[in-house]
Amino acid sequence: MGLTKQSTGAGTLKEMFRVETESPSDIVVSLAGNPNTGKSTVFNSLTGLNQHTGNWPGKTVTNAQGKFTHKNNKFILVDLPGTYSLLASSVEEEVARDFICFGNPHATVIVTDATCLERNLNLVLQIMEITNKVVVCVNLMDEAKRKRIKIDLEILSELLGVPVVGTSARCGDGLEELKDLIWKVSTGAINPTPRQIVYDDVIEKAIKKVEAYIKDLIGEQMNSKWLALRLIDGDVKLLDSIKDYLTIDLAGDDKLQELINCARSELEADGISLDDLRDRIVSSIVRTAEDISSKVVSFSDRLHNELDRKIDNILTSKIFGIPIMIALLGVIFWITIEGANIPSSLLAKGLFWIEGQLTVFFRWLGTPTWVHDALVLGVYRTLAWVVSVMLPPMAIFFPLFTFLEDSGYLPRVAFNLDHFFKKACAHGKQALTMCMGFGCNAAGVIACRIIDSPRERLIATITNNFVPCNGRFPTLIALSSIFIASAAGAFSSIAAVLSVLLAIILGIAITLSISKLLSKTILKGLPSSFTLELPPYRKPQVGKILVRSIFDRTLFVLGRAVTVAAPAGLVIWLMANITIGDVSILAHCAQFLDPFARLIGLDGYILIAFILGLPANEIVIPILIMGYMAKGSILELDSLAEMRDLFVANGWTWLTAVCMMLFSLNHWPCATTLLTIKKETQSIKWTFVSFLVPTITGIVVCFIVAQGARLLGLV
Amino acid sequence: MHSNLIPLDKLPVGRFGKVRKLTAEGISRRRMLDLGLIYDTTVEALLKSPVGDPTAYEIRGAVIALRAEEASKVLVESIP
Numbered sequence: 001m002g003l004t005k006q007s008t009g010a011g012t013l014k015e016m017f018r019v020e021t022e023s024p025s026d027i028v029v030s031l032a033g034n035p036n037t038g039k040s041t042v043f044n045s046l047t048g049l050n051q052h053t054g055n056w057p058g059k060t061v062t063n064a065q066g067k068f069t070h071k072n073n074k075f076i077l078v079d080l081p082g083t084y085s086l087l088a089s090s091v092e093e094e095v096a097r098d099f100i101c102f103g104n105p106h107a108t109v110i111v112t113d114a115t116c117l118e119r120n121l122n123l124v125l126q127i128m129e130i131t132n133k134v135v136v137c138v139n140l141m142d143e144a145k146r147k148r149i150k151i152d153l154e155i156l157s158e159l160l161g162v163p164v165v166g167t168s169a170r171c172g173d174g175l176e177e178l179k180d181l182i183w184k185v186s187t188g189a190i191n192p193t194p195r196q197i198v199y200d201d202v203i204e205k206a207i208k209k210v211e212a213y214i215k216d217l218i219g220e221q222m223n224s225k226w227l228a229l230r231l232i233d234g235d236v237k238l239l240d241s242i243k244d245y246l247t248i249d250l251a252g253d254d255k256l257q258e259l260i261n262c263a264r265s266e267l268e269a270d271g272i273s274l275d276d277l278r279d280r281i282v283s284s285i286v287r288t289a290e291d292i293s294s295k296v297v298s299f300s301d302r303l304h305n306e307l308d309r310k311i312d313n314i315l316t317s318k319i320f321g322i323p324i325m326i327a328l329l330g331v332i333f334w335i336t337i338e339g340a341n342i343p344s345s346l347l348a349k350g351l352f353w354i355e356g357q358l359t360v361f362f363r364w365l366g367t368p369t370w371v372h373d374a375l376v377l378g379v380y381r382t383l384a385w386v387v388s389v390m391l392p393p394m395a396i397f398f399p400l401f402t403f404l405e406d407s408g409y410l411p412r413v414a415f416n417l418d419h420f421f422k423k424a425c426a427h428g429k430q431a432l433t434m435c436m437g438f439g440c441n442a443a444g445v446i447a448c449r450i451i452d453s454p455r456e457r458l459i460a461t462i463t464n465n466f467v468p469c470n471g472r473f474p475t476l477i478a479l480s481s482i483f484i485a486s487a488a489g490a491f492s493s494i495a496a497v498l499s500v501l502l503a504i505i506l507g508i509a510i511t512l513s514i515s516k517l518l519s520k521t522i523l524k525g526l527p528s529s530f531t532l533e534l535p536p537y538r539k540p541q542v543g544k545i546l547v548r549s550i551f552d553r554t555l556f557v558l559g560r561a562v563t564v565a566a567p568a569g570l571v572i573w574l575m576a577n578i579t580i581g582d583v584s585i586l587a588h589c590a591q592f593l594d595p596f597a598r599l600i601g602l603d604g605y606i607l608i609a610f611i612l613g614l615p616a617n618e619i620v621i622p623i624l625i626m627g628y629m630a631k632g633s634i635l636e637l638d639s640l641a642e643m644r645d646l647f648v649a650n651g652w653t654w655l656t657a658v659c660m661m662l663f664s665l666n667h668w669p670c671a672t673t674l675l676t677i678k679k680e681t682q683s684i685k686w687t688f689v690s691f692l693v694p695t696i697t698g699i700v701v702c703f704i705v706a707q708g709a710r711l712l713g714l715v
Numbered sequence: 716m717h718s719n720l721i722p723l724d725k726l727p728v729g730r731f732g733k734v735r736k737l738t739a740e741g742i743s744r745r746r747m748l749d750l751g752l753i754y755d756t757t758v759e760a761l762l763k764s765p766v767g768d769p770t771a772y773e774i775r776g777a778v779i780a781l782r783a784e785e786a787s788k789v790l791v792e793s794i795p
Contacts (some may be wrong), residue, residue: 084749084750085749087745087749089742089745089746089749115776116776116777117776118751118775118776119751119774119775119776119777122749122751275740275744278744278745278748279737279748279753282748282749282753283748283753283754286748286751286753286756286775287753289751290775305773308778309761309762312761312762312771313762316762316763316764316765316771317765318765321764321765322765415764415769415771415780416764416765418764418768418769418780418782419764419766419767419768419769420766422768422782428769428780529739529742529743529746529785530769530780530781530782530785531746531747531750531779531780531781531785532769532779532780533777533778533779533780534771534778534779534780535778536778
């Protein structure tokens with residue numbers, strides 16, 4: 001029986017797993033399940049907006065927790081990472097297993113997909129080996145109904161030996177019943193007796209050898225049969241976890257090691273090697289799942305997946321697959337850029353009106369002018385700028401992107417493009433992180449979590465900056481329209497679009513080649529195992545998408561951007577206003593950088609604008625204008641024509657524009673992205689590499705282009 | 716009966732195969748087992764990506780894409 005110790009104090013839970021209990025009577029519930037089962041919909045429906053996310057201690061795996069009350073009891077719901085199995089071949093599986101094993105939740109809810117129950121039962125059976133406090137939630141019952149799949153929940157509950165509830169979390173069906181069952185299981189009103197997997201006789205015999213001794217060592221803290229088998233199977237990480245959480249050093253126990261070796265050699269004598277053992281363990285689980293599924297699931301429509309197949313045949317077809325993908329992404333960018341203009345200028349108007357009010361307020365206070373200028377023209381204006389140019393595009397892009405994500409289309413993008421990434425020794429899902437990067441590189445870096453192998457994830461993280469984000473698009477568009485397009489005469493707008501498109505394609509090409517370069521040098525290694533699930537298409541829920549993408553992504557990224565923009569605003573203002581011998585520090589720096597900048601086709605002011613633009617790429621051009629006009633605060637010009645005149649007066653040619661576009665595409669990530677990389681990789685080294693790789697690439701590319709053009713006498 | 720074993724990546728789209736043997740090792744083998752690719756499992760080759768690799772297979776009710784390298788380590792018996 002999977003008995004778990006329920007008495008661990010709230011203090012240890014908090015330390016080990018960052019579970020924030022408010023009182024000892026709080027009921028802790030973990031939420032497990034396969035990916036793509038609507039687990040997060042269940043989580044969101046149960047907890048509403050009453051949730052917060054962070055990381056698991058020492059891991060780059062998201063830890064989301066939420067609260068809800070039911071029958072006057074407070075529940076804390078811990079959302080475990082979505083996994084197919086708990087046999088710990090990935091960090092996510094390890095995290096989920098450790099929490100169920102050692103976090104001692106009062107109950108564990110396992111969310112399963114009604115349209116694909118057999119595969120989901122695999123995880124259910126594995127969790128039931130660890131704990132008996134289980135509630136099985138068969139979600140997506142509405143989808144199953146649509147596909148005419150029938151599931152007998154009563155027999156399922158009987159066969160599994162644990163309570164089962166059918167839900168359609170999207171419309172809230174069955175959630176009250178789910179809460180009720182959670183409450184009953186966690187308080188002991190229901191004491192489930194889960195069906196245990198029966199392994200081959202030889203394996204059961206081997207388990208017996210070790211089980212009794214383990215029981216003496218750890219008592220009722222864990223299921224000793226399960227642990228015995230895990231140890232015979234050679235799960236070293238579990239030993240580490242036991243040492244960490246239960247402070248029992250099993251690895252140093254010679255008697256135990258001897259018993260394990262003895263069990264293994266007996267298996268060996270029966271012709272079962274360690275690899276065979278794993279095969280047989282998994283086979284027993286899969287067969288049990290198959291057996292249960294055959295008794296409870298009935299398909300009245302054999303072609304229930306026909307529609308999905310038809311859509312797939314179009315969306316991944318040789319002829320239409322890639323064009324449809326490009327068109328869809330193109331539409332999203334177009335809506336984002338076009339749609340952001342009006343709210344952006346409205347927001348700017350509002351925020352600059354506040355700036356005026358602040359000035360009035362400071363005058364009324366009677367503060368010295370420099371205090372007003374530093375705080376209002378420096379800190380506030382930079383902040384206002386960043387917010388007004390970043391918020392609207394993100395608020396449009398992220399919901400659109402989440403829409404594609406929810407519908408199930410994104411995995412198809414990875415499927416379509418994987419071949420190119422395989423050539424670059426990277427993972428197909430990197431395509432998705434790049435798409436996200438077009439919106440915001442920081443969000444792109446966070447998205448790299450979906451890549452489950454560490455090497456490929458690092459490659460995707462380091463190269464994400466090569467796709468231009470929303471903050472760099474305006475720079476690319478402005479420069480291409482005023483310098484490249486104007487030369488094209490009648491075809492100017494087409495030329496502008498084409499050159500931006502060229503920049504994107506170049507970004508993708510550089511991403512692939514640098515990915516390859518990285519995996520041949522500092523991230524050497526074979527491409528690790530690639531499996532990609534193509535989940536069924538689903539109708540996205542617009543309301544929830546809006547809430548989720550605004551809160552999870554937009555405000556999150558904006559928050560990080562604001563925290564770096566404020567101090568940076570002050571620095572920029574100080575540099576522009578403190579003068580040494582009649583010239584501002586900014587101008588001094590520009591002069592100092594000028595010789596180097598000219599080598600790569602830029603000038604000192606452009607380079608300093610990029611450096612000071614570290615907090616957000618959106619402010620690079622405003623800083624540049626400020627520098628050229630020798631003004632004390634960042635500003636924008638009313639028309640592109642004015643901008644062109646200003647730039648030409650400062651010695652710009654088309655080559656300067658091209659080099660600045662190239663450098664905008666290839667330079668260090670913005671501070672928000674760097675901060676995010678630091679958080680995600682938990683490593684200063686990889687953050688530094690992520691800074692260096694695009695920077696060096698940019699310098700090299702610009703140098704070649706600038707010197708090449710000059711040598712050929714094009715300028 | 717094992718005479719007509721073919722690697723999964725050679726299974727034509729639209730055809731079914733029964734898993735007979737896994738030659739993958741280590742993590743890759745574990746992943747495949749977790750997918751339910753055990754002896755006697757029926758697998759259907761569903762679709763190929765635009766460039767021809769990876770290929771999506773229906774495995775125990777789920778649609779999973781595998782690269783040719785990986786799929787070649789699953790030996791199946793093609794069934795009519």
